[in-house]
Amino acid sequence: MVKFGTPLERAGWKFDGxxxxxxxxxxxxxFGRFVLRxxxxxxxxxxxxxxxxxxxxxxxxxxxxKPGWQPSSPDVAHHYSAHWQQSQARLVGAGEPFLQALELGWNWQVDLGDQLGQQWRVSSANVQGQSAALEMRQCLNQLLPMSYEQVRRLEIRYSSGxxxxxxxxxDNIHAAAAYVQADARINKVxxxxHTDSDGDSLSNLVLSRTRADEIAARLVAAGVPAAKIEIRGHGERFPLVSNGSAAxxxxxxxxxxRLVMAGDDQAPSQEAAPDMSSTLPKILNAQESGE
Known part of the structure; x- marks a missing residue:
């Protein structure tokens, strides 16, 4: 087995966040590097x-x-398996025990082996690891609840009427507001x-605008500048799916x-295209279209 590690005099931890x-x-x-991210x-x-x-x-x-200098004798506390892919072995969702271990002064170790019998052991050195872990913990506590990809379009549902x-x-409103405040590139919200097709068109138009106004007010209360918000009500137009079923x-x-980032090429959206016929009662729409 080939062993890799950094001598204590050169070992260190780099934090950024x-x-x-x-x-x-x-x-x-x-060898390479450990990355907790x-x-x-x-x-x-x-x-x-x-x-x-x-x-x-x-x-x-x-x-x-556990390092040898701690009261209990060194032993392996936990095992987590992974496969090597694209120049790395990665554990997703299992990073917390390793951060806690770093806070306690423990070390990380990875044993690697291939189908030909070659083996490698890679070990960390907990030199100033506890102070680095503290910085990491503080960063995690102030991390945004969602990424841009997750928050750029959110949908909020309603009961009938x-x-x-x-x-x-x-939670969605908080996440959207937090991201807008953190990223100066967001220039529009x-x-x-929208409503379903129950009821008459004019009532649905008013209801959709009322819903949008109320959500916009919550965004402003959560810290989004009102000047960045554009509000529209579309009534029953632009359904996502057929209104033929309760689902x-x-x-x-x-x-x-929807969050719009400066420089984004935003294609024209159906939601952004006003149509005055949507303000007419259904019976008049039917007459105008010859139905």
């Missing part, structure tokens, strides 16, 4: 990276080990209200929140 990402890096001499809206992950190993056919076993959003809407009507009763 903001509201969008937190990252902790430990370089391993002649979390992006906004995603779980904490741990990766062992190296660009000189083959791209596949290697199994990896991550473990946590209701103006009070369904359970869970507050589009709030579009379809439930999907069509919605308010969408």
């Amino acid at each position: 903001d509201k969008f990402q937190c990252r902790l890096i430990h370089e391993v001499d002649n 979390r992006h906004a809206g995603h779980p904490l992950s741990l990766a062992l990276e190296a660009d000189w190993l083959p791209g596949q056919g290697i199994d990896a076993e991550f473990s946590l080990q 209701g103006v009070e959003p369904a359970f869970g809407a507050a 589009l709030v579009d209200g 379809g009507r439930a999907k069509n009763r919605r308010v969408t929140i």
